[in-house]
Amino acid sequence: MKASAPPKTESFKLSMLLSDTRYRGTSLQVITFIIFVAVFFWLVDNTLKNLALLGKDVSFNFLFLRAGYDINQRLIPYTSDSTHGRAAFVGILNTLLVAFVGCFFATILGLFVGILRLSKNWLVAKLMSIYIEGFRNVPVLLWIVMIFALLTEFTPAPKAFKGADPQATMLLFDSIAVTNRGTYFPAPIFGEGSFWLLLSFILSVLIVIFIKQYANKQKKETGKSLPTFWISILIIILPTLGLYFLIGKPISLEYPYLKGFNFKDGIHLRNSFLALTLALALYTSAFIAxxxxxxxLAISKGQTEAAASLGLRPNKIMNLIILPQALRIIVPPLISNYLNLTKNSSLAIAVGYMDVRGTLGGITLNQTGRELESMLLLMGFYLCVSLLISSVINYYNRSFQIVVR
Amino acid sequence: MSKLAFVQKNKIPPSPAPISEVGIIGWLKQNLFSSWFNTLLTLLSIYFIFIILKDFIPWAWGGHWDTKSLRECLDLNPDVACFSVLTARWKQLLFGLYPAEEYWRPTVTFILLIFSIIPILFPKYFRFFWFSIIYPGLAIWLLWGGSIWGVGIVYIGFFLGVLLFVLLLRNITKNMVIAGISSILFVILFFIFFSNYFVNILNIIIPISLPPVESLKMGGFTLSLIVGITGIVASFPIGILLALGRQSNLPIIKMICVGFIEFIRGVPLITLLFVASVLLNYFLPPGTNFDIVLRVIIMVTLFSAAYMAEVIRGGLAGLPLGQHEASASLGLTYWQSQRLVIMPQALKISIPGIVNTFIGLFKDTTLVSIISLRDPVGLASTIRADQTWNGIYWELYVAIGLMFFVVCFGMSQYSQYLERKLKTDK
Structure with a gap:
């Protein structure tokens, strides 16, 4: 048999760089890379030229200079004599505060609405879908300014609380005052001995965790489940409550009271904070729902039926079969909604809440004229938060994903 | 055979269901009062609806529509709505500071917009698709004014480019790449050297022009629609390319795409808008200054393109690997298999996500008020700062909210229609 002639080896032609699949990928990448680098250097070159024209340099020294402006909401001590860096930090803490409080309430509300949306009750389900569509289809900025306008214009001024027959009264046994300057809550005062109280509380929580673990172990070994719910509640409440009276009520509440034309003492939440947190929580809760x-809904009905045929009761089906599987689907988008809420908190500027956009990206930027540096730091902060949160999602996905063999 | 045997000979007609199980009563019983808990929920909901409507209906129904100021409203009856602010300012809410004698231009643009999206939304009318292609240029000309040939030359240039491409393929070369590159080169040369010349000639021969309107005069709902719709149209193809880039096995392209997507998704839109309004001048050659609305549109587009890319990537990941392999084994090239096999399926899976991104983009257009453009939310603050209407909030915000709600809710309803229509597995 005649051996077939070896295929003719083609000589390399320049046009093959574009037409031959063996080289096309590489040449495409090289071209892209060259364009990318060129554009990058063009931008940097422009920036340097512009900075030179304006007589500016790139320096982060302004962070250590005196800020010279006040921030009316702060979690750490700050005066107008503090540095710009500290102002930025105050802003970061304010952003995180809104994010945490907002996420907390959004989750609770979202869970509540989402479950009610599935209710067999037609009226309730419809009401909840109106809630969801209403919040999802209107811009969050509009909600923020609307709630802010409501809080400042609909509520009474502090002086309305004055006199023997005041126009406005405080809520909940004279403890909460809703005014157009913000809402005043009672503040807890930690007296002597509150440390022991805290200690006993932590101890009882530890004991409860231990009991839970023991009960779980028993259940796995013998199949019998021990009643732990009421015991745990008793263990958490009783010793701490007993100690509270034994030591002599170390923790007391400091009620806000009217002095002159304003309220004194207590915790003062400004309307800007309330409006921002409330609007973000309501808006995000619709998505969470x-x-x-x-x-x-993604858990197939067969799961419920299978569990029921095993003889599990409805609440056990929910706790042991449906929720663990549903959570795997719910948690990743839930966390990315937390991220959205955090990013949306940058709308604080619309109501004058001093978050990191307001301090570092607002007043500091305008006062020092360091647009480039401030924006870089600001974006860096948000990028860090977002990378942190997405790594949490990835970690969760890796540890809880169904293992396919 | 036993005599006791009994066989029913004639059929007994089925008796009607008990009255408590069918009709309105049955429905009520099943859906509202099935258990004591359900009954409680129903009663609570009815009470809730009642207290809201009790205040809302008299407030809205008796509202004033034709007073001159909020003061006048409050003097007449402080407990009802003062919609006069809408009567007085609706033009501003819709058109911003657009010159009053030119209002017909945004109006015509809106109406034509409806005609231009019908061929895209409903395949039945796809034969009118040519109008959707002409529309963007027409809209730009109508809104910004100036000579029609400023926009027209772009169309002429691209038309000549396509013509050249087809002619080259037909007569001279079979190589798509060479034909493509040469026609692109031709278009670039045309725009650099000849377009001004052509525009001048055309202006003399057929002078059609409108009074120019500058970007800062745009505002109100017109601005939201301009930014929103341009962003939606532009971000979709960019999003697809980014998603493909992220999925591709060419490392450098993949790295660039991933970096871009993660960066954009990591920062709030508002910081990007600030970059557009404050920092962009740093990055461009000294002395360049281009339109603020255009800058905003670019930023909003890039922002939602990154989100779009992630949504489409989700759709691509949802496709079984067999689809890629099957189309490759049929001998389809990369772009053919993307166009004919992969994308149609991936896009279908990701319709809800894509429309959600669109809705998000449209809602995000309100953020331009923070860099002091006059969109409805920004205008609301302006109106509220006015002496005549100082202290008004419900009426204004409800009206603006409704405008956004109608558009966004419409989009989400359309996406559900599309999903039902494209559903192939019954």
């Missing part, structure tokens, strides 16, 4: 609903 949809996530929760989708998560629960």
């Amino acid at each position: 949809e996530i929760v609903r989708a998560g629960i």
